[in-house]
Structure formats: C-alpha cells, structure tokens
Amino acid sequence: MAKNISEEDVHKAIGRVMHPEINHTLVELGMVKEIALKGDKVTLTLVLPFIGIPASIKDYLENSLHQAVMKLGAKAEIRIAEMNQEERLAFLAMEQEGWKGL
Numbered sequence: 001m002a003k004n005i006s007e008e009d010v011h012k013a014i015g016r017v018m019h020p021e022i023n024h025t026l027v028e029l030g031m032v033k034e035i036a037l038k039g040d041k042v043t044l045t046l047v048l049p050f051i052g053i054p055a056s057i058k059d060y061l062e063n064s065l066h067q068a069v070m071k072l073g074a075k076a077e078i079r080i081a082e083m084n085q086e087e088r089l090a091f092l093a094m095e096q097e098g099w100k101g102l
Helices: 007-015 055-070 085-098
Strands: 032-038 041-048 075-082
Touching (some): 041 055
Parallel strands (some): 041 075
C-alpha cells in the first residue's frame, strides 16, 4: 500500500529509469507521458518510437517502469502508444548521440 506518495515522488522515480541501450532516461527520450497518480495507482503512457519494436525490449521498458512505481508502494497501469513523426525524430537524434551499444 502506498504511503502518501506524491506526484513529485512518482515523477522522480520514473525519471530515473534508464533506457537499456541508450545513455538517457525514458523521460529524457520522450518515452513517458501522461503520468497520473490516483490513490495507490500510477497511470502512464509508454510512447514507443515504433509499435513493432521487439517484444523483449517493450517488456523490459514496461517492467522497468513497473519496478520504479512498485518501489514507491504503488501499482502501475502502463498504456502503450506510438510516437508521432516529430517525437520520433527527436528520439532518433538522442539515440544516435547516446547509443551505448551491446
């Protein structure tokens, strides 16, 4: 059960979630939107550059966000959406600059 967590707590926790292959957080990459807290439930949208990304990567990103929210004692509901062209171009530029490689 969540212990009086604030929206600021949620934003800080989610803001620390790093992309596994790019040296930026998901928030910096524009991949997290519409964060809302109601009681002990956090709702947010994970915005992907392409809907067809490999399931393993999508699952990793979702699980990383779930873990960040669970550490606060809350539940997460994550919706999936696709970036628009402008968001995708910004993401791809940051990806190129911050690529860690595997």
